[in-house]
Amino acid sequence: MSQPILQVEHLKKYFPAGGRKVLRAVDDVSFSVQEGEILGIVGESGCGKTTCGRTAIGLYSKTDGVSLYRGEDVHRMRGAKRRAFCCQVQTVFQDPYASLDPKNKVIDLIAEGMDIHHLYTGPAERREKVMEQVGLNPSGIDRYPYEFSGGMRQRIGIARALAVEPRLLLCDEPISALDVSIQAQIVNLLLDLREQKSLTYLLISHDLSMVRHLSDRILVMYLGEVVEESTAQELYTHPLHPYTKALIAAIPIPDPKVERARPRSVLQGQVPSPVDPPPGCRFAGRCPYATDRCRTEKPELCDMGGGHRVACHLCR
Numbered sequence: 001m002s003q004p005i006l007q008v009e010h011l012k013k014y015f016p017a018g019g020r021k022v023l024r025a026v027d028d029v030s031f032s033v034q035e036g037e038i039l040g041i042v043g044e045s046g047c048g049k050t051t052c053g054r055t056a057i058g059l060y061s062k063t064d065g066v067s068l069y070r071g072e073d074v075h076r077m078r079g080a081k082r083r084a085f086c087c088q089v090q091t092v093f094q095d096p097y098a099s100l101d102p103k104n105k106v107i108d109l110i111a112e113g114m115d116i117h118h119l120y121t122g123p124a125e126r127r128e129k130v131m132e133q134v135g136l137n138p139s140g141i142d143r144y145p146y147e148f149s150g151g152m153r154q155r156i157g158i159a160r161a162l163a164v165e166p167r168l169l170l171c172d173e174p175i176s177a178l179d180v181s182i183q184a185q186i187v188n189l190l191l192d193l194r195e196q197k198s199l200t201y202l203l204i205s206h207d208l209s210m211v212r213h214l215s216d217r218i219l220v221m222y223l224g225e226v227v228e229e230s231t232a233q234e235l236y237t238h239p240l241h242p243y244t245k246a247l248i249a250a251i252p253i254p255d256p257k258v259e260r261a262r263p264r265s266v267l268q269g270q271v272p273s274p275v276d277p278p279p280g281c282r283f284a285g286r287c288p289y290a291t292d293r294c295r296t297e298k299p300e301l302c303d304m305g306g307g308h309r310v311a312c313h314l315c316r
């Protein structure tokens, strides 16, 4: 197999939590992303998926571990390598309302990265390059973000990321702030762009049905750790970890009759604090199969074959 575009090894990101305490947002996470692949990272709110993605691409400093972009340490790049990396790795943020400066016209928002990296020869080429970007008509680029709908604002956010011709996009909850009616348009746009521009995505979301639709492989995170990793197809047809099973069981079925009739499977119990996580399996307090061993011995992430990895004593 060729060198991954992104290789993350034992990555940790802790935040100070008062006194000597630390919040273990990302705790010893390893994964890789191949060129052209879409890797989804899923989990409930607060599981560490956004911090993991942002630390992996260097938006946050790391506490420990390493993240390599095409073999180069993301957190140690300097000079020309750093500038090239900043073009090649871009982010599409969750909230198109908050991520676009309302004082700037669309043309200036989209061209900001090109301005910084001097990617045009003059104003005409700058304008032409902005107009090449997704779904915007020529008159639209001289308007302000508030004049557009949520879906169009997210298109502007995507165009802004694409303007510097990246290879890897971190898509952080790219549709969760949008109306349901336009979510599918953005999902299809991301899929089309991946084909047209041979992009690689690191896709972060709590929306399992969207992640299933888009991803080649999926990581499931719980309380800062990876609990399961597999191809999207395998994960949804043969989930192994009790947490993954509960998440999949909670996906709504788009048929009101079937949805009403099926038994509810709701996760019980509270998510423990990432400041003071339990010593054994971090899911033990909510797991219906937990044993004494689970409460004292941490399950390792084991390869079950075909790249399907799971961290659960039940599966060994």
Ligand code: SF4
Binding pocket: 241, 242, 243, 281, 282, 283, 284, 285, 287, 288, 289, 290, 291, 294, 299, 311, 312, 313, 314
């Ligand atoms: Fe449940 Fe034990 Fe597996 Fe953790 S290790 S998920 S508590 S069965």
